[in-house]
Amino acid sequence: MPLNPLRKSIQKSDKNQTGGAEKTMVSLLKNIMVLLLFCATAGTALAQPEPGRGAGRGLGRGHVGHGQAHDRDHEDFRFLLAHHKQIKRTVKELPNGVNTVTESNDPQVAAKIQEHVYWMKERVRKQQPIRMRDPLFTELFKHADQISIAYEKTVKGVRVTEISDDPYVAKIIKAHAKTVSEFVERGFAEAMKNHPVPKKDSSSENEQVEYINPVIKDYGKVVKLSQAAHQPREGSKLCVDLTKGGDVDKLNPAIEKVARFVNIYHGAGKTAVKPQIAIILHGDATLAVLNHDVYSKRFGTQGNPNLDCLHELHEAGVEIFVCGQSLIGKEGNPEEVVVFADVAVSALTTLVNLQTDDYVYLPLLK
Numbered sequence: 443m444p445l446n447p448l449r450k451s452i453q454k455s456d457k458n459q460t461g462g463a464e465k466t467m468v469s470l471l472k473n474i475m476v477l478l479l480f481c482a483t484a485g486t487a488l489a490q491p492e493p494g495r496g497a498g499r500g501l502g503r504g505h506v507g508h509g510q511a512h513d514r515d516h517e518d519f520r521f522l523l524a525h526h527k528q529i530k531r532t533v534k535e536l537p538n539g540v541n542t543v544t545e546s547n548d549p550q551v552a553a554k555i556q557e558h559v560y561w562m563k564e565r566v567r568k569q570q571p572i573r574m575r576d577p578l579f580t581e582l583f584k585h586a587d588q589i590s591i592a593y594e595k596t597v598k599g600v601r602v603t604e605i606s607d608d609p610y611v612a613k614i615i616k617a618h619a620k621t622v623s624e625f626v627e628r629g630f631a632e633a634m635k636n637h638p639v640p641k642k643d644s645s646s647e648n649e650q651v652e653y654i655n656p657v658i659k660d661y662g663k664v665v666k667l668s669q670a671a672h673q674p675r676e677g678s679k680l681c682v683d684l685t686k687g688g689d690v691d692k693l694n695p696a697i698e699k700v701a702r703f704v705n706i707y708h709g710a711g712k713t714a715v716k717p718q719i720a721i722i723l724h725g726d727a728t729l730a731v732l733n734h735d736v737y738s739k740r741f742g743t744q745g746n747p748n749l750d751c752l753h754e755l756h757e758a759g760v761e762i763f764v765c766g767q768s769l770i771g772k773e774g775n776p777e778e779v780v781v782f783a784d785v786a787v788s789a790l791t792t793l794v795n796l797q798t799d800d801y802v803y804l805p806l807l808k
Contacts (some may be wrong), residue, residue: 515565515572518558519633525551526629529599533619538605538612540619544626545599555599563591563602582618585611613640645789656709657758661693661751662701668712678707678717681801683793687726688740694730694748696806701751703804704758716759720796724765724789725807728772731764736778749780756782765789 505580506686515625522529528548534541544559546552571583582589588611592603603621606612617640624632680703688694700721707717723731729740737746756762762783766776769785774784786792797803 485501511561511570512572515558515561518554518561518667520556521554523625523629523633524549525554526626529555529626531623531626533615533623535619536603536605536608537605538607539615540605541601541603542619542622543596543601544622545596545598547598552598556595559600559602560593563593566591576636577639578614578617578621580762581639582614582673585614589613589615610640610642616640642725644708654705655710656705656714658701658751661698661754662703662705664702664705664710666710670711673711673713674707674715674717676715678715679796679799679801680717680719681793681803682721683789683803683805684721684723684727685725685805685807690747691743692747693751694727696727697730697748697751697755699806700755700760702761704755708758718801719755719759720761720763720792720801721755722763722786722789722792722796723783724768728764728768729774731762731779732774733778733780736774746780752780753782763792765792 487794525546527545528551531542531544544553544555548607549599562572564570566583566586566589569583569586571580573579574583585606585608586607588606594601604615606615617637621637622634651665653665655661655663682700682703684696684700686694686696688696700719703719704717708714729737730746730753732740732746734745734749738744752762763786764779764783765788766785767788769776769779779785793803
């Protein structure tokens with residue numbers, strides 16, 4: 443880049459140091475500004491993408507990086523949701539997939555439909571997932587290599603044939619087509635939902651949820667969710683603050699909830715882990731640890747309905763403490779407490795000590 447204008451200004455400045463300094467300085471500054479403007483213009487021109495590339499058009503869109511492509515596709519999706527009432531869609535189910543027509547009388551919406559569908563087709567072809575929080579979309583992209591998509595523009599939108607030779611993948615395609623139709627029908631309200639994955643075996647479509655009791659056999663049933671987020675973690679330490687009372691002739695619901703905690707860690711996740719769990723009973727839950735005879739005499743019941751579950755918790759390794767202050771305050775005494783529970787000085791000291799030992803505090807309060 444030639445710098446002659448700048449050099450000449452400097453030379454002129456040297457020759458006219460007396461009498462023309464102010465005039466030369468103004469000229470010099472003007473030349474510098476012209477030079478900077480030229481550099482900036484050249485840099486901007488070099489940074490511009492080629493026509494049809496890098497700005498979400500032509501081949502460039504597939505090469506601008508996952509983040510930019512994802513953001514642009516997300517914006518397209520939001521635009522279509524916002525204009526869903528201007529879209530019409532028909533779906534014809536085929537033995538191995540679907541044939542769909544999605545159109546709009548609004549030219550801008552029609553163009554956006556064509557753009558969005560094209561790039562979704564490319565995402566499936568390149569196995570580049572989107573909307574991965576939705577189970578149905580996760581499953582769709584998991585089998586993307588088994589999906590064939592034929593895309594054809596119409597005057598007002600697109601016609602798409604989507605098929606698979608795999609019967610299960612064909613079911614996913616049909617479920618996805620129904621979901622897209624719901625997007626068109628309901629807009630953002632439908633987009634806020636998760637959508638279920640179809641069953642692989644058609645005979646199990648109406649299968650009941652299976653509950654299990656991996657450790658506490660008679661209490662705290664759970665459902666196994668081996669693919670869900672935040673799986674039970676080995677080494678977890680739980681400190682359960684239990685003050686909630688209940689009917690004197692029934693199991694305290696809060697105690698059964700602790701049984702559910704145990705079963706979750708031992709069997710509801712992908713792998714079973716063994717946590718450290720301690721509970722401290724005080725407040726309205728205090729007297730749930732009285733032995734059968736004392737409890738029956740005090741409340742006129744046939745034994746203590748809480749002890750069977752508490753004993754199973756003890757056998758599973760749960761530490762059971764009762765607040766000594768609450769116990770005596772309710773006219774009980776340590777000798778009346780069931781043998782597998784320990785009397786602590788107070789709930790306060792127990793909770794502080796356990797949390798000092800890195801137990802996570804979980805309150806089951808009134």
